Amino acid sequence: MKIKALIPNLFTMLNLFCGCVALVMISNLNFDWAFFFVCLGIFFDFFDGFFARKFGVAGPLGVQLDSLADMVTSGVVPGYTIYRFLNEIDIDEFVINHCIYQYKGADYIPYLGFVITLGACYRLAKFNIDTRQSDSFIGLPTPANALFFTSLPLLHIIPDNVNDAVNLNFTLLKIVLVVLVFLSAYVMNAEIPLFSLKIKNFSFAKYKLQIFFLALSILLLAFLQILAVPLIIIIYVLLSVINNIVTKKASV
Structure with missing residues (x-):
């Protein structure tokens, strides 16, 4: 096997490695570094296809590897990002102090972040068998969706001491995030030419x-x-x- 045939798959593996590192960063709540490694992974993802076409070595193995790597970097990582971020937005104290009924499923709300992962998985599977998306996209590509969600925690800093008004904003933020999660799963798989x-x-x-x-x-x-x-x-x-x-x- 020629060395140049291995180069695209090497870039794919680097994409996957960046996704794995991003997961570790998120586990430590280092959202900024997680975003950096997602960007780096997407960079490698672009060049695996570029070199595969340039060297004329594109094949079914590369297609499958690319989707599997994207599933981690652009599927699992953004889902886990929102899961951890939603866990950081605590509304329990606000709910109890204001005598509002405590929703028993509130602790499970962060798991809705993985709807992003499910939507990304479905899109990647569709993409592999859809011959219409060679020069354009139908539905939002998973890397773009990953950039969107992994950048969100960097826009919001949770203060140490918050008043009731800020807590109310946290509640609104939680609702908005959940809506965005479901909307993204739809947009990734919708018949919308981009x-x-x-x-x-x-x-x-x-x-x-x-x-x-x-x-x-x-x-x-x-x-x-x-x-x-x-x-x-x-x-x-x-x-x-x-x-x-x-x-x-x-x-x-």
């Missing part, structure tokens, strides 16, 4: 949407830093939906 970010030859007329999105993403990252990450993912989905509507109307 424009491709692959620019094969520079043509402003052909790739103006991609160029606009990339330029906007760079500006957001420059001014908003980590806050830009979830915003970029949301903008990507919204722009795709708007583009689909405009394209459909133009073809009528």
Whole structure:
């Protein structure tokens, strides 16, 4: 076997390794380092496909390895991130002090974070047998979804001493997170065409949407830093939906 045939799979293994390290970081509540290793894993995930196509060594083994590695880095990691993050948002004291009925299932709410993992697993299985997604995506890709959720804990700092109003915000935050979890599982598997970010030859007329999105993403990252990450993912989905509507109307 030629060495170049092993290079894509090596990058896939590095993606998987980064996902494993990210899980350790989350276990220690080091959400910033977990986010870093997810980004690094996605970087390796991009280049395994790049080298497989460049060297002409793409094959079924690489496809399966890629999905298995993505299942960890872009499936298990974001699910575990939200599980641990939801555990850090404690509403029990607020509920008891205000004589509101204590929901017996409250301790189980963090487990809903793994709905992300289930949705990612289903999407990856669909992706492997869907021939329509060679140049574009149908449904939100799991790496983009992973970036969205692993960046969220970095936007929120839980203070040591909180008053009732802040606790109420924690309650709202918990509800919003659970809604986002279920929404993400849907968006990953929905029949929503998303424009491709692959620019094969520079043509402003052909790739103006991609160029606009990339330029906007760079500006957001420059001014908003980590806050830009979830915003970029949301903008990507919204722009795709708007583009689909405009394209459909133009073809009528």
